[in-house]
Amino acid sequence: MQNPTPHLPTAEQIRRAPKVLLHDHLDGGLRPGTIVDIARATGYDALPETDPDKLGRWFREAADSGSLERYLETFTHTCAVMQTYDALVRVAAECAEDLAADGVVYAEVRYAPEQHLEGGLTLEQVVEAVNEGFREGERRAREGDNRIRVGALLTAMRHAARSQEIAELANRYRDRGVVGFDIAGAEAGYPPTRHLDAFDYLKRENNHFTIHAGEAFGLPSIWQALQWCGADRLGHGVRIIDDITVDDEGVHLGRLASYVRDKRVPLEMCPSSNLQTGAATSYRDHPIGLLRRLHFRVTVNTDNRLMSGTSMSEEFGHLVDAFGYTFDDMQWFTVNAMKSAFIPFDERLAMINEVIKPGYAELKAEWLFASGAAAPPLASDSAAERG
């Protein structure tokens, strides 16, 4: 008997599938109810809404502006409630818990320590609070029968001038909860080469970093991030599509796109976020479809769960709808992400072989045990004809 065409994963199966997340902002993923609670407790009175449901909607709508600069304005409110040790522990713990409940087994979550100093914390206290929160969230997840490991990425803001200091901080907390470094914030006008000293320093320390590039600005930003700064991964990188032409003669990759594919540079793609900032026009037209077909090292990510009202399962759901992705596609994206993580090779390999592959194997076999009406529809001809 032939193998039946693999059926499309259901929303519930997508949630249960093991997922790996490389690009998620801590200050872009708070629970609306937590923002309201902390604002009340700390006397922050500038929230646009105080009802959690309305506040969640406000974030999604305000971030849906078509411009990265306006999208980033919404972070004023989340950062405002992340200025005390306890608030950071709580937000980080809930982040790990929420990701685990969504079936994420490994996550690298980033934040900019320099944005959490207004209440008098030191950079070190900020890192320690977030680490404590992640460990607490991992523990709560285990109690709830979920498994997750979370590593932190320290972000420096590209318009500011603290990248060297933050790079040193990332290096100091290496092997103690922090797995790498990043730069974020408005891209146009703030090229990654402004922070060359920080990147050179991290390379000399044999440390890892990713750079937000090719989101609101195009190929020059990606080129600088890779060839001047030496980024291990690209945050977004969607604009690499500008170096690819598809016509009657086939697909042609320019030098930069070829380099990205040949060198297996991981692309941290965030479809919903791109629709909100105007970096892409629809899920169907999102470059991830073509880049996956061309076998770039593509990964799927959330960016900001609060601002996009999304989760890893939601992102995969959109891609299944738009491109008909199967469990095999989901596994491919997930293995890509795990291969590209900043933790040691042996740990990545164990995650792939002992957690990710067995998880997908089990999901792929579920149709075998589904009874009668519950059986997944075969995509083409009837089962009888397959004999």
Ligand SMILES: O=c1[nH]cnc2c1ncn2[C@@H]1O[C@H](CO)[C@@H](O)[C@H]1O
């Ligand atoms: O998609 C993005 N592009 C660039 N910067 C971003 C994006 N999402 C969030 N941040 C910025 O990163 C900071 C640290 O987490 C956030 O405060 C926000 O300003």
Ligand SMILES: [Zn+2]
């Ligand atoms: Zn981002």
